[in-house]
Amino acid sequence: MKKLLNTVYVTTEGASLRKDGENLVAEVDGAERARVPLHMVGSLVVFGAIFISPALIGACAAAGITLVLLDRVGRFQARIEGPVAGNVLLRRAQYRASDAPEDIVRGLVMGKVSNQRAVLMRALREYGGDLASEQRAAIAMVTKRMARILRRVALADEHIEALRGAEGEAAQLYFSVFDALVRSPDPQLRFRGRSRRPPLDPINALLSFLYTLLTHDCRSAAESLGLDPAVGFLHRDRPGRPSLALDLMEELRPVLADRLALSLINRRQLRAQDFEARDGGAVLLTEEGRKTVLTAWQERKKEERRHPFLEETAPLGLVPYLQAQLLARHLRGDLDAYPPWFWK
Template sequence: MKKLLGPVLVTPALIATCAERGITIALMGRNGRFQARIEGPVSGNVLLRREQYRRADAAEDIVRSFVLGKVSNQRAVIRRALRDYAEEMDTAARQALEGTTDRMAMILRRVQMTDSSVDAMRGSEGEAANLYFAAFDHLIRSPDADLRWTGRSRRPPLDPVNALLSFLYTLLVHDCRSACEAVGLDPAVGFLHRDRPGRPSLALDLMEELRAPLADRLALSLINRRQVRAADFRKTEGGAVLLSDDARRTVLTAWQERKREERQHTFLQEKAPFGLVPYLQAQLLARHLRGDIDAYPPWFWS
C-alpha cells in the first residue's frame, strides 16, 4: 500500500485504474484520522458473510483466539524489553515489568478456560490492557521529558506518545479493513468488538493481535532512537496533540520499512512480512468460518 502525504491531487483516471485493480484509496486528515475511502466493487462471498453474521452472536472460540493473541503479544513486547534492556533499568522499573508479565500470564490462563463467556473474556482483555499501559512508561528510554507516558488518551490524543500511537493505529486498522474486504468478510461485523454504526468492528478485532508488536514497538523504537522528538508535535487550541508534517513523513517511512520485516507465522510455519499478516489472519478467519480449519489460529509474535 502506497501512502502519500500532503495536498495530493488524485485524477479520475488514477481512481478508475485503482478500482479496476482492487486498490483502495484512503483519505486521512492531517492528524491521521480516517475520513473516507474510494474503492471498486466489493466481491464479498455471500455464503461466507452469512456464516460471519450467524456466528457474530455466539463466537466464544473466535473471541478467545483474538484475546489470547493480543495479550500474548503485549506480554511478549514487555518480555523482549526485559531481555534487551534490563541492565539499563532501575530496580523499580524492572520489578514493575516482571510483575506485569506475571499478572498477564494469569490472565492468559483464565482466558484459556473453555467456560469463559464472551463478556468475561472482554473483561480479561481490558484488564490486560490496563496492566500493559500502566507499565508502558518503563518501555520508554528517551531522555526527552516531554515524551513520557501518563496514560492512554484518544479522540483527541493529549500528549505526543498518544498522538504517535493513534496515528499508527489508524494506519493499522486501515490495513486490517482492506484485508477483511480482500477475503470477502464484512469489516463492520466483529466478534470481540460489538457492532456500532460506522465502526469497522472486525477490522478492529484483527488489529488487536498486531497493535503491540507492530504499532507499539514501532512507536517505542522511533521515540527511543530519537527519530521522533517532542519538538515534532504541536498542540491545538482544543488541546489535541498532532504530529508535524515532517514527523508524519518520518513515521510513514518507518511504517513501510517495518511492514517489510519478516516473522515466522506459527500456524503456517513459514516466514511472512508484517505487512502481509492482516491478510493472512483474515484469510485464516474466513477458512475457519467456512469450516476448512477447526479454529481461528491467533498470530503470535516472537
C-alpha cells in the first residue's frame, strides 16, 4: 500500500542519484552506497547539492513518487511530481467548505489544543518531581487555561476569526512553559520563545526541521486522496502555501514533532555541538544532527497507537493519511463532522 511505503532521505552533499533498471541507486565519489527498488519508495527528499539524473526524475514522475528538494538546512525549495490525479467532485466540495470552514476549524483547533495540553500533562507526570515548584505551578496553570479554551471552542458558536484567535492564544500559553520541559544539561539548549525564518536557538531549529518533515507527509496524504493541498480551512489561502497540509499538521505537531524534539534533547541524543550558528543569528542543525533526527523520525512513525475515532491500531506515520481520509469523508457528507485525532 503506497501510503505505508518509505520516504528516502538523502543528506550527503555531492551524492549522485540515478536509475538502474527498476532501482534507485545512490553514489558518493563514484562508489555505490545504497540501492532501493523504486516500488518500495513512497517519496524522495534530498538536502542540498545532490545530482539527480533525468532518467530517475522521469521514473519517479511515472511511478507517482514525489521528489522534494530542500536546501542543506532543510528549507523547502521545490517539489517535482507527475500528473495530478484527483476527484473533481471532492475538490469542489473542499472549495465550498473553505468558504464557511467554522465546523472543520473547530475540530482542528480542538485536536491541536487538546494534544498540546496532553504533552504538558504528560510532562508533569513523568518528571514533575524534578521541576521547580514555580515551574510545576506555571504548567498546571497553563493546562487549566487551555482546558477553558477547549470548552469555549467546543460549546460556543464562534466565528472563524475567534477560532483562530483561540488557537493562537493556546499556542502562546503552550510555548510560554515549553522551556520547563527541556531537561538538557547544555546551557545552549534552552527555549526562549518561538522563532521562525530563521530559528534563533537550537530548540527552534529542531522544531522547524521536524515541522518541515511533517508538512511533507501531510501534503502527500492530502494529494493521495485527491484533495487540493493549497486550499485550507484554518490557514488562509496564500500563493505557494500548502494551507491544507498545514491544517492537517496542526493537531499532529504536539505528538509527532514536539514530543520527539523533547525526547532527542532530554535523552541527550542531540547536544549543543549538533547545531551551528550562522551569520545573522540563524541556528541550524549540522549534517550529523540532521541524520540523527531523520533516523529518529522514521522510527517514531513506526510506533503504533489506537485511533480514537476508528478504534483501530495504526502506525503514527499513517495518521496523516487517516485524518485526510476522514476529512474527505466529511466533505463528501459521509460524516457529520471532522473527527480530530486525540493523543492519549
